[in-house]
Amino acid sequence: NAGVTQTPKFQVLKTGQSMTLQCAQDMNHEYMSWYRQDPGMGLRLIHYSVGAGITDQGEVPNGYNVSRSTTEDFPLRLLSAAPSQTSVYFCASSPSRGWNQPQHFGDGTRLSIL
Amino acid sequence: QQQVKQSPQSLIVQKGGISIINCAYENTAFDYFPWYQQFPGKGPALLIAIRPDVSEKKEGRFTISFNKSAKQFSLHIMDSQPGDSATYFCAASGSGGYQKVTFGIGTKLQVIP
Numbered sequence: 001n002a003g004v005t006q007t008p009k010f011q012v013l014k015t016g017q018s019m020t021l022q023c024a025q026d027m028n029h030e031y032m033s034w035y036r037q038d039p040g041m042g043l044r045l046i047h048y049s050v051g052a053g054i055t056d057q058g059e060v061p062n063g064y065n066v067s068r069s070t071t072e073d074f075p076l077r078l079l080s081a082a083p084s085q086t087s088v089y090f091c092a093s094s095p096s097r098g099w100n101q102p103q104h105f106g107d108g109t110r111l112s113i114l
Numbered sequence: 115q116q117q118v119k120q121s122p123q124s125l126i127v128q129k130g131g132i133s134i135i136n137c138a139y140e141n142t143a144f145d146y147f148p149w150y151q152q153f154p155g156k157g158p159a160l161l162i163a164i165r166p167d168v169s170e171k172k173e174g175r176f177t178i179s180f181n182k183s184a185k186q187f188s189l190h191i192m193d194s195q196p197g198d199s200a201t202y203f204c205a206a207s208g209s210g211g212y213q214k215v216t217f218g219i220g221t222k223l224q225v226i227p
């Protein structure tokens with residue numbers, strides 16, 4: 001099993017450009033989430049999904065869109081990149097069964113907005 | 115408002131020493147408290163977790179101590195090794211269905227030989 005795979009690993013964008021960060025998991029997990037990691041701020045939830053076709057906003061959703069058409073994939077779209085979106089982005093997945101399952105994280109996408 | 119407060123932000127410990135990271139939470143609905151370990155260039159990975167009906171949980175050199183009345187929990191790394199150098203995040207969530215996980219700001223641990 002590959003676990004959670006994120007692509008690309010690095011990306012540089014210009015202000016105003018759009019792009020999609022890809023996330024795929026092969027563990028048949030129902031729950032998937034996107035976080036951004038910034039120095040001194042920990043991990044902050046952007047959007048999450050509890051299953052195919054169901055998404056909801058997290059703590060910092062502005063400027064980002066998500067969709068979940070399949071169980072495996074959960075792409076994050078930046079609509080019009082801004083320097084404030086320079087960050088490391090992590091996708092995570094977890095199973096729905098059982099009492100509080102741990103999250104499995106990908107290795108992140110390092111995004112710089114110029 | 116930071117719901118999970120973590121300290122210190124950075125920590126330097128001598129090899130063989132004890133590393134201690136503290137966290138405090140405010141939301142009494144939290145009932146799952148995991149710790150994640152993150153190495154440079156990698157995503158966080160679950161290290162150890164505790165439920166509030168237990169005051170301590172130990173896995174190898176890693177121990178979580180939990181004080182429900184004070185709403186505090188801490189990670190102790192005994193006999194710290196250079197390979198333990200990483201960023202550690204405490205976290206908290208509720209139970210039942212999907213529960214958003216609230217993370218602390220992280221502690222960068224450096225274990226020096």
